[in-house]
Amino acid sequence: MISTPRSIYLCLFLYFALMLGIAPINILSFDTYYYWDWSRHLALSYYDGSPMIAYFIKCATLLFGDNLFALNFVGIIVTVICCGVIYKTARFFLPYEASWIAALSWLFSPLVTMDILKQTTYDTPLTLFWALTLYYTVKWIQTNQIKELYFIGISAGLMMLSKYTGIVLILSLLIFLMFSTYRSIFKTKHFYFATILAIIIFSPVILWNYQNHWQSFIYQLTTHRLNHAVTPFYNAIQTFFTSFLPALNIMLLPPFLVRSKNLDKKNALIVRLCRIICFTFLCFYLYTASKAEIRTFWLTPYLISSTILFGYCYIILPYRKLAISLIVTYSVVSLCILIDNTSKFHLINSKKLVFYHLMQQFNSTYPQLPHTILTSGWFQARMMFFLKNKPTIYTLGCGTAQNQYGLWSTAIHKEIADKTLKEALYIDRYDRKSCLKKYFDHCEKIPTQKYPFRHKEYALNVYRCQNL
Structure with a gap:
């Protein structure tokens, strides 16, 4: 059993207070400072990709100045919001204890720590709007309210304005719709209005690329391409064992372990949705690994749906103590990663x-x-x-x-x-x-x-x- 809500809130407060405390000495990855320079030259889009991270950093630097605290603050506030969003998403079909398991297993995952708290890149806003898009989709399934479709459209548009790989979640949602009773949504005008809304939000990137000979799209499609000497199938298998397994570890398993037989119709659909997202994500990146080099940090969005399924596993499988132990282990590892990333308390001189x-x-x-x-x-x-x-x-x-x-x-x-x-x-x-x-x-x-x-x-x- 996990602690009372008051104890959880106290632990979260101390954790985030620690992150804020070390923010002025947390030396983020050097890519962060490239995106900081984007924020000094605000534009519709950029050579490397979507512009949302520049806007996020600009807001932080306007508040706190051009310093490490401001750059760290972006990741910290996104982590706080995502943790809450994942908890609220899980609460649509899970009890509070299992929902906290989902939220905490995401929060303390070493991959999240390394990708969101050890650096501030365009993965940061991608993660936020990926979580929000999933939240509004689950809320739409539970409530059937038309307004949620528009919130999905807004979140999806902002997600694409954060990073192009948000298309993986959009593809997953389309697969879910086509193979569920919700396929009738394709016959409603609100689906298309929401889609147009998402495209309008993403349109600055399209306009910038049109004005700059599609440089950003071309760069993303070509920059990580495999050398001709590398065997595609071999690289995909190697990437699975050297990147997927170490980064995702236990969180690879939930979509393979859960079933939705004993759930009511809507809750079963939520589980199916999360599984479809996980499987689509894994297939997409394994295929991509046969064409290009994969960076471990690209796998972070997978954890959002996987940890929600992990919370579901907590109530249907007899391994509750193991789940608690995993979260404790994750938290210790993440704390070590954060402390080691500081300029004053590092354990290894990088x-x-x-x-x-x-x-x-x-x-x-x-x-x-x-x-x-x-x-x-x-x-x-x-x-x-x-x-x-x-x-x-x-x-x-x-x-x-x-x-x-x-x-x-x-x-x-x-x-x-x-x-x-x-x-x-x-x-x-x-x-x-x-x-x-x-x-x-x-x-x-x-x-x-x-x-x-x-x-x-x-x-x-x-x-x-x-x-x-």
């Missing part, structure tokens, strides 16, 4: 911290920086978040991918070519002096401090460049 410390050293040595900084590509540009005065970052390329920075840097490339940009500061992890010679008449290397890490010494390569 390479990410090397570049954080290098930037801190550079800030103390050169406190006055120009408002414009150059680097090579988007990968290097991410770590410039830690520069003290938060300068505007532009990229030169230098043989590396620029992604969105390539669009932002067009004007400054022209200034360099016309030699109207007389002086610039260039910062990089690697020494690219030969590349800089193509852009500037003279570049002088500025001395920087070194930072030891695993028997090697790392340093920033900083150049002051001039056009005469």
